Amino acid sequence: MGFWYVSSMTFDADNLPGNLQETHRLMRIMIEHMTYLEEQNALLRQAVFGAKSEKMKPAPANQLMLFGQNEPEQEVEFPEQEGPEHDSASQRKSKRGGRNAFPEHLPREEHLHDVPAEERICCGTQMQRIGEHTNERLRFVPAQLIVEKHIYPKYTCKVCEGINGNGPTVKQAPVEPQLIPKSMTTPSLLAYLFNAKFVEGMPFYRLEQRFMRDGIKISRNNMANWAIKSMDAMFVLYNLTADTMRAQNYLGIDETWMQVLKEADKSPQSKSFMWVVRAEYRGKPLIYYQYDPTRGSDVPRAFLEGYVGTVQSDGYAGYDFLDNLKHILHVACWGHSRRKFTDVLKAGGSKRKSGNADIALGFIRDLYQVERKARKLELSPEEIVALRKEEAVPVLD
Helix, strand or coil: CCEEEECCEEEECCCCCCCHHHHHHHHHHHHHHHHHHHHHHHHHHHHHHCCCCCCCCCCCCCCCCCCCCCCCCCCCCCCCCCCCEEECCCCEECCCCCCCCCCCCCCCCCCCCCCCHHHCEECCEECCCCCCEEECCCCCCCCCCCCCCCCCCCEECCCCCCCCCCCCCEECCCCCCCCCCCCCCCHHHHHHHHHHHHHCCCCHHHHHHHHHCCCCCCCHHHHHHHHHHHHHHCHHHHHHHHHHHHCCCEEEEEEEEECCCCECCECCCCCEEEEEEEEEECCEEEEEEEEECCCCCHHHHHHCCCCCEEEECCCCHHHHHHHHCCCEEEECCHHHHHHHHHHHHHHHCCCCCCCCHHHHHHHHHHHHHHHHHHHHHCCCHHHHHHHHHHHHHHHHC
16 A cells, blocks of 8 residues: 655555545645755755856846955956066056956065167167066075074173172073063074964974974974963963954954864764854954864854854854844844755756746846945945945845
8 A cells, every 4th residue: 555745744656635626626736845945955966966156047147245355256367377467668458367467565676677788779879768678477486494503691790790789690681581481492493383284284293304404303293382482372362352342333253164283082983072152352363273173162152252243144044143132133144044945946946837936046146246245335334334234124024
């Protein structure tokens, strides 16, 4: 005996309703359920086999995230870059791809390639300089290791040898304080190591090999110990950063998973999490990282205890507690909201109508264009607020 499972109800296939109206109702339920399953299947196939981009086709270029720096809908090509080149006589700017000027803060060295004096004669007269052609190339100067030798002269009195003196027998200047006392490190070496490890992702064992090529033995264990001791020394700065952020009226918070190879009571394949909070202080970003083996809401609860202001997050349920706090305004992200409407389009396919999803995406695109305009005009925060009130609020309404 077969059974149909439809809309959380079980029907006996051998005892279908004889009433035409009831049969039609049952068929409508089955069609809705089949449509739902087809959309779920299409969405899963898209997730497994399709492109991961959420780009709408067609969509305007340079569409920006409302609250981010990314441009998810803009397809960017990266041509091979060449040095900036121009002809000062005509002041023509090269339009070839990739020829962007190097940053102004980089030091410049000029190399003059002049025509020999004897060749600058024409018709018996001296040729006149009418301009110049220039091109800039980038030269790399490798990092340099320098041994700092700190010398502390010692002094004593040869007359009394300290017997008649009131001070110590031998005097020398006080030892310069170090972040890690009695170590071979300097702030510049630590900055290099930690930037290579935590920003560029270079393991300590590779840094160990790099130093060995210069004949310097610094073990990976030493580097790991330096990282721990540096963290302990700078923990006051870590806490000050958190306190300064909690004094601001806006925070963005998110969490991202990571794998930890050796962690108590957890397998190397399990997920741990880095919680990241972002604020802005005196025009500069402040970013706070906190590791935790879990994704529970205890981490943001503890960080935001007593906070008064606006908190922006994605739709993860771990942030739902923010909706019940009177002293916090919990706001969402248009990038994540937009993704749900994009899923509707992917599930529906080209043959099925998408309902109002494409209309919603059109509105969201208009909001992105407002942000693009603000970025292009390099508006101040106050000017951005005014622009949003004028152009974004009508779209939201």
